[in-house]
Amino acid sequence: MISGHFCIIFPPTFHGVFSVLPRPFAHYPQTELTKIPLTFYRILPLLLSLLGVLPGVSAFGQVTIYENGQPTLVGSDASVHLDNQYRRKIDLAGTWSYTIDNESWKDVKVPSSFDYKGRITFMRKFTLDRATLSASSFHLIGLGINLDAEVYINDVFVGRHVGGYTTVDIDLPENALQLGGENAIKIVVNNNLSSRSTLPLRKQILGWRDYSGIVRDIYLLVTPRLWIDRLVIHSNLSQDLAQGSVDVVGVLNSKLSGSAGDTLSALVGSGQPLLAVDVIEKSSGAVVGSSAPQPVTIQPNRDYEVRASVVVKTPRVWSPETPDLYTVRARLFLQQARTVRGIDELECVTGFRRFDIVGNAFQLNGKPVVLRGVVWHEDVARRGGSLTYEQMEKDITLMKTLGANAVRFAFHPPHPYILSLCDRYGLLVFEEIPAVSVPSEILDQENFKLLAEAAISEIIERDRHRPSVVAWGIGDDFHSSDDRTRGFVERLAGTIAKLDARPVYFGSRVFASDQCAGKIPIAAFRLSFDKSSQLKSAMQTWVREHTGQPVVLLAYGKDVEPENRNGWSDPMSQEAQAEFFKKSYQSIGEAGIAGSFIDAFADWRGDRPWMSIGSGDRTVYRVGLLSYGREKRASFEMVKLIYNGEKTTALPIGRYRASFPVAHIVWGFAVIFVIAYLYHYNRRFNESFKRALLRSYNFYADLRDVHTVSIPQTIILAASVAVTLGVIASGILYRFRTDSLADSLVTIVFVSDSLKEKLISAVWQPFLGILAFSVVFLAVYPVIALFIKLFAFLVKRRVSWYHAFAVAVWATLPIVLLSPVGMALFKLLQAELYVIPTFALIGVFVVWSFLRILKGISVIYDVSRVKAYAGGCAVVLMILGGLFAYYETTYALTAYVEFFIQLGRSLS
Structure with missing residues (x-):
C-alpha cells in the first residue's frame, strides 16, 4: 500500500463504483x-x-541414469558369440567413469541408459597378459551404444559406429594395446538427433525414448589370430517338411604376424587350414549333419569366404508350438597329415521352418497361421532401455501366457537376447529399422536412403539365422500415397531382396489411395489411438485395395488412465480398454486379415510429451496391456481370453457422465x-x-x-x-x-x-x-x-x-x-x-x-x-x-x- 491506497489505482470517472479512489489520470x-x-x-x-x-518438467536438472550393470551372459544361452575353447569374452560390464562436461568424472554401472541429450564420454581400464596379447586378436563388441560412438584405446582412435540398436564390432589394432600394463578404453557417445540427417530422426509424439550411453552388453571378444569372423546362414525346408538344408558362408580373417609369440603362424605354414560345418540338434546335442571340409586360403587382414552346405533328414520343425532349434557349428582346423588341430569355432542357433505367403494369408510349415501379436517396446520402469535378462525373459513368458504367437519389435531392432528368447519360446518376429513418421520429402533424400540401407543390412546380417524372424520392416507411419515414399520403399525392398528372402513390410497410416504396399509382399497399416472408431472401415479399405496380399494391422490400441476402474462406460477406464480389444478383435476376425498387433504389450516412455495425457508423466505412453512397471491391467486378462480362444466375461459398465x-x-x-x-x-x-x-x-x-x-x-x-x-x-x-x-x-x-x-x-x-x-x-x-x-x-x-x-x-x-x-x-x-x-x-x-x-x-x-x-x-x-x-x-x-x-x- 502507498499513502493509504492500493498500488492499482482507478479514476473516479467510473461513476460511483470507483469513486473512493484518487484523482483521474487525465490530470497527471x-x-x-x-x-x-x-x-x-x-x-x-x-x-x-x-x-x-502450471506443472511441467524442467528442461534443466540432473541427468537421470537407469543402471543395469549385469555381467554379460556366457554359456549356451548367450545370444551371440558363444564361448568355447578357442574364443572367450573379456566382460566390460560393470563400473565405468563418465563425464558430460569433460571436467568432472563420476562412476556408473554399465549397461545403463542415460536420460540425456548430448555428448557423454565413458572410460574404463583393463589389463591383458603378454601371452594372450601375442597370440590373440581382439574385437570390441557393443550390442547397443546410442547413437554415434567413437572408440579410443589408449587415446588412439580405433573406430566409429553409427546406430544405437545394432552391433558395434571393431577390430582393435595391435599397436593400440599395451603389453602387460593397463589399457584405457574411451568411448565418446553422442545421441543428438537431427530432423533430417540422422536415423532415427528427431522423434515426434508416440516415438521412443532416445536414451544415451552404453545401453546394452559390451565386451572384448578374444579370438585366435586366424578366426571365423561371421557366418551367413540360410536354413531351408522342403515343401513336404521331410528334408532341411543349411547353406553357410563362413567369413574368415587373419592377423597372423609371424612374431615370436605368434605360434599359430608357423603351424598354419606346415599344414592346410580347413573349414567344416556341423548341424547339431540343440535339445539332444546330437550331430545330425556335417559338410565336407573346405580348404581355406589365408589372406592377412582381408575377408575370405568359404561356402558349405549340410543336409538334414527329417528335421524337427520350428513353430510357436514346438520351437525346436539347431546349432550350426563352423570348425576351423589344421590338417597335418593325419593330425587335426583345432584353430577356431563359431556357433549360431537356427531352426527349420517355412513361412510362406499364399494369396492373402500366411502359412507356417504348410498350415495357415493368423498372427495374434503384440507390439513390444524396449523400455521398462527403473531400467529404461537397459533391461535385465530376467526382465526380457519375464516379458516373453507373459506374451506366451497371453496366447500371442507373434511380436513386433517397435521401433528398432531389440537386444539380441530377446530374439534368442523368441527362438526358444516360439514367437514369430516382425523386426524393423528406426524410421518412424518420416516425411516423404526426407525419404526421397539420397543420404537418408543410404542410412536406411545400412541399417537394414546390419539387422539382416545380425539376425537372419533366427527362425523366429519372419519379416523385415523398413519403417512405420509413412505417407504411402506419395510417389517419393514409393521410391524409398522400392529401393529398400530391392536392397533386402539381395540379402534375404523374407518378406518386407512397412506401416502406413493412410486409409485409401495407398501407392506403396503393392510393391512389397505384406500390406501393413496402423491405426492411431484417436482413430480407433475407424478400425472396421480402415480394414475394409485395405482388404479391398490389396486383394491377393496378406493385410496386417501393425498397431491398434487404446489409451487408458491407470487407476480408472469406473466401468467401460468411462472411455478412459481399464474396462473401456478391455472392451475395446474385445470388440476390435471381433471386427478383425470378421475382416479376415492375416494378422494384427496390439499396441502395446506394456507402457513405454517417449521423447515428446503426449497431449492426450491429462496428468502424470506425459512422456510415459499409457496404452499397454501392462503398466510401465509391468502391472497387469484388465485388458491383459481380456486379451488372454481372446487369444487363447476362451469365453470372455462381461465387464462392469459403471456410471459415467461426460464433463463439460x-x-x-x-x-x-x-x-x-x-x-x-x-x-x-x-x-x-x-x-x-x-x-x-x-x-x-x-x-x-x-x-x-x-x-x-x-x-x-x-x-x-x-x-x-x-x-x-x-x-x-x-x-x-x-x-x-x-x-x-x-x-x-x-x-x-x-x-x-x-x-x-x-x-x-x-x-x-x-x-x-x-x-x-x-x-x-x-x-x-x-x-x-x-x-x-x-x-x-x-x-x-x-x-x-x-x-x-x-x-x-x-x-x-x-x-x-x-x-x-x-x-x-x-x-x-x-x-x-x-x-x-x-x-x-x-x-x-x-x-x-x-x-x-x-x-x-x-x-x-x-x-x-x-x-x-x-x-x-x-x-x-x-x-x-x-x-x-x-x-x-x-x-x-x-x-x-x-x-x-x-x-x-x-x-x-
Whole structure:
C-alpha cells in the first residue's frame, strides 16, 4: 500500500463504483503518463510468473541414469558369440567413469541408459597378459551404444559406429594395446538427433525414448589370430517338411604376424587350414549333419569366404508350438597329415521352418497361421532401455501366457537376447529399422536412403539365422500415397531382396489411395489411438485395395488412465480398454486379415510429451496391456481370453457422465460482464469504445494530439482482450487435445518439451490455463508498444510509452466481440460443419485488429497509411521469415507440416 491506497489505482470517472479512489489520470502530468506503462512493464515478469503454477518438467536438472550393470551372459544361452575353447569374452560390464562436461568424472554401472541429450564420454581400464596379447586378436563388441560412438584405446582412435540398436564390432589394432600394463578404453557417445540427417530422426509424439550411453552388453571378444569372423546362414525346408538344408558362408580373417609369440603362424605354414560345418540338434546335442571340409586360403587382414552346405533328414520343425532349434557349428582346423588341430569355432542357433505367403494369408510349415501379436517396446520402469535378462525373459513368458504367437519389435531392432528368447519360446518376429513418421520429402533424400540401407543390412546380417524372424520392416507411419515414399520403399525392398528372402513390410497410416504396399509382399497399416472408431472401415479399405496380399494391422490400441476402474462406460477406464480389444478383435476376425498387433504389450516412455495425457508423466505412453512397471491391467486378462480362444466375461459398465468445460463459459462471461458494465455505466468508456471501434481515425488523432484516454480503462481493455484470446486458444486446444494430428502440429511448433508440458497442463486445467494464456497475450502489448516506440525514431516522431501502449490495446478492441464465440468454441468445433467458418471468423478479427494497429501507427506517426501498412507488414514478414528460417533449417518445418497435412487428408 502507498499513502493509504492500493498500488492499482482507478479514476473516479467510473461513476460511483470507483469513486473512493484518487484523482483521474487525465490530470497527471505527461511525465507521469510515461512512467505508468513503464511500471506495467516492470510488473510484467510477475504476471508471467503465474505460468509457474502450471506443472511441467524442467528442461534443466540432473541427468537421470537407469543402471543395469549385469555381467554379460556366457554359456549356451548367450545370444551371440558363444564361448568355447578357442574364443572367450573379456566382460566390460560393470563400473565405468563418465563425464558430460569433460571436467568432472563420476562412476556408473554399465549397461545403463542415460536420460540425456548430448555428448557423454565413458572410460574404463583393463589389463591383458603378454601371452594372450601375442597370440590373440581382439574385437570390441557393443550390442547397443546410442547413437554415434567413437572408440579410443589408449587415446588412439580405433573406430566409429553409427546406430544405437545394432552391433558395434571393431577390430582393435595391435599397436593400440599395451603389453602387460593397463589399457584405457574411451568411448565418446553422442545421441543428438537431427530432423533430417540422422536415423532415427528427431522423434515426434508416440516415438521412443532416445536414451544415451552404453545401453546394452559390451565386451572384448578374444579370438585366435586366424578366426571365423561371421557366418551367413540360410536354413531351408522342403515343401513336404521331410528334408532341411543349411547353406553357410563362413567369413574368415587373419592377423597372423609371424612374431615370436605368434605360434599359430608357423603351424598354419606346415599344414592346410580347413573349414567344416556341423548341424547339431540343440535339445539332444546330437550331430545330425556335417559338410565336407573346405580348404581355406589365408589372406592377412582381408575377408575370405568359404561356402558349405549340410543336409538334414527329417528335421524337427520350428513353430510357436514346438520351437525346436539347431546349432550350426563352423570348425576351423589344421590338417597335418593325419593330425587335426583345432584353430577356431563359431556357433549360431537356427531352426527349420517355412513361412510362406499364399494369396492373402500366411502359412507356417504348410498350415495357415493368423498372427495374434503384440507390439513390444524396449523400455521398462527403473531400467529404461537397459533391461535385465530376467526382465526380457519375464516379458516373453507373459506374451506366451497371453496366447500371442507373434511380436513386433517397435521401433528398432531389440537386444539380441530377446530374439534368442523368441527362438526358444516360439514367437514369430516382425523386426524393423528406426524410421518412424518420416516425411516423404526426407525419404526421397539420397543420404537418408543410404542410412536406411545400412541399417537394414546390419539387422539382416545380425539376425537372419533366427527362425523366429519372419519379416523385415523398413519403417512405420509413412505417407504411402506419395510417389517419393514409393521410391524409398522400392529401393529398400530391392536392397533386402539381395540379402534375404523374407518378406518386407512397412506401416502406413493412410486409409485409401495407398501407392506403396503393392510393391512389397505384406500390406501393413496402423491405426492411431484417436482413430480407433475407424478400425472396421480402415480394414475394409485395405482388404479391398490389396486383394491377393496378406493385410496386417501393425498397431491398434487404446489409451487408458491407470487407476480408472469406473466401468467401460468411462472411455478412459481399464474396462473401456478391455472392451475395446474385445470388440476390435471381433471386427478383425470378421475382416479376415492375416494378422494384427496390439499396441502395446506394456507402457513405454517417449521423447515428446503426449497431449492426450491429462496428468502424470506425459512422456510415459499409457496404452499397454501392462503398466510401465509391468502391472497387469484388465485388458491383459481380456486379451488372454481372446487369444487363447476362451469365453470372455462381461465387464462392469459403471456410471459415467461426460464433463463439460465450464471454465470457458465463466471466463468469457466475465469479459462480457466487465465490458458491458463499463459500456453502460461509464460514459467515458462508452465514448472511447464507440470512437475506437467506429471512428478510429479520430480516436488515434486525439492520442497523437496528447488527448489521453483513461489508463485504467486501457488496462482493463487490454486484460479483456487477452482473456478473450486466452479463452479462444484454450477452447481450440481443449477440443483437439486428444487428436494425434493436432498434437503433431503442436509438437512441431513447441520444440521445447518443457514448454509443451506447460502448454498441456494449461489445456487440461482450463481455469488456470486461460489465466496463463491471458498473461502470455497480455505480454504481447508491451512488445508491440516497444516496436511502435522504436520505429518512431526512424520517422522522427515523439511517441510516449503510454500512447504506444494505448494504440496497441485499443486497436485490438474488436477481439472482445469474440467472447461469445470463445464461450461456445468447444461445442462449435465438435461439429465439422462449423470448424472452417469458426476459424475463418477468428482469423478475420485478428487480421482486422492487426490492420487497425497499423492504421493507428500511421495516424500517430503522421505518415501515409500505405507506408504504415507496408512497413508493418514488412516487419511482420521479417519476423515470420526469421522464425521460418530457424524452424526450417533446424526442424525441417515444411517437410513435417506437409507430412501431417497429407496424413490428415488421407485419414479424412
